Amino acid sequence: xxxxxxxxxxxxxxxxxxxxxxxxxxxxxxxxxPQSLTGLAQETGATAGTLEDAVQDADLVxxxxxxxxxxxxxxxxxxxxxxxxxxxxYPQRDGDIAELIDRSLSSSRWTADHLKGARVxxxxxxxxxxxxMDNGRPAGSPGRIALPVAGDDAEAKQxxxxxxxALGFDPVDAGTLDESWRQQPDTPVYGTDRDAAGVRQGLxxxxx
Numbered sequence: 001x002x003x004x005x006x007x008x009x010x011x012x013x014x015x016x017x018x019x020x021x022x023x024x025x026x027x028x029x030x031x032x033x034p035q036s037l038t039g040l041a042q043e044t045g046a047t048a049g050t051l052e053d054a055v056q057d058a059d060l061v062x063x064x065x066x067x068x069x070x071x072x073x074x075x076x077x078x079x080x081x082x083x084x085x086x087x088x089x090y091p092q093r094d095g096d097i098a099e100l101i102d103r104s105l106s107s108s109r110w111t112a113d114h115l116k117g118a119r120v121x122x123x124x125x126x127x128x129x130x131x132x133m134d135n136g137r138p139a140g141s142p143g144r145i146a147l148p149v150a151g152d153d154a155e156a157k158q159x160x161x162x163x164x165x166a167l168g169f170d171p172v173d174a175g176t177l178d179e180s181w182r183q184q185p186d187t188p189v190y191g192t193d194r195d196a197a198g199v200r201q202g203l204x205x206x207x208x
Contacts, residue, residue, distance in 0.1 A: 001025070001163075004054030005046075006073070007064035008037055010129035011086050015062055017169055018133065020044040020183070029054040031069070040130040060123070060159060063111070064084055068094040070111050080115035082156045086124040087111065088185050103208065107162065108150065119162045121151035122180040126190045127169075136168020146196040148174035148183040148203060155201040174203055182206040 001024050005012050008030040016028050026046040027147050030039055037048035049051070055061050055077050063070065064086040089100045097107040105113075112120040124132065127147060139146045145167045149156040161171035174183055174207040187200030 001059040001109055002057055004029070004061040005060035005064065005169065006030075006051065006054060006061065007086075008040060009064060011124055011132065012064035013040060014129045014133045015064065015086075015124065016040060016046045017044050018136075020046050022166055027054045031065075047100045052077065056166050060084065060163070064124070066093055067097075067107060067111070070114050073115065074152035075115050075117065078115045081116060081118050082153075083118040083120045084160055085111050085120050085126065086174035088094060088125050090185070095124065103181060106178055107184060108180045112152075112177055117149070117159070119153040119156035120154070120173070120177060121149060122183065123147060123149045123158050123160050123164060123171075125185045126187075127193070131193060132167075136150070138168065139165060139170075143195055144168070144170050145193045146172045148172050148180075148189055148197040148199055150174040150177055150183065152176050170199075171205070172196055172199045174199075181208065 002020055003024050003026050005016050005028040016026055017078045020026050020207050027049045028046045034048040041048040060082045062084045067087045067089050108122040148159050149171050164171040172207050182203045187206040189193050189199050
């Protein structure tokens, strides 16, 4: 697949490394410009590019940036794209966002509202970057870590679940974007490396 990654931090950089190793055509971008990504591009084989370079021809786009920066993305660029929301809302970093503080919206629903027309799927937000890099295992391995995947678009969700599996993790259908609060920070599945049964249990036990 042709994959764009927006954000070169822990999760974005890790996904660039892993997805390039799987043979995907990856273009990565960040707010500091392509010149700041020369080292990562040389290391991974990814292409350093602009936001437009990363998104325009991509089959799938990963958004892994501070949540507050989502509002700075041009929504029309993402129209029709499968967009993986790997973000989390951290008030101390992202500031006060009323709908997220009172949990009237999941952070992914809030993101989807800003990127209208995009096919948003929540994934990769609940695992530590180091574990995403090192702890993938072949399908059927005992204790294989599972990752929840939430979204409203069944086809887009399936694409992301297949990618999760290829990276070495069991994908678990976590419902719709409105239900994706169950994998946000301070829930049982956040940062806990559960297997598929454990993720399903954790999603069910999450408290609103």
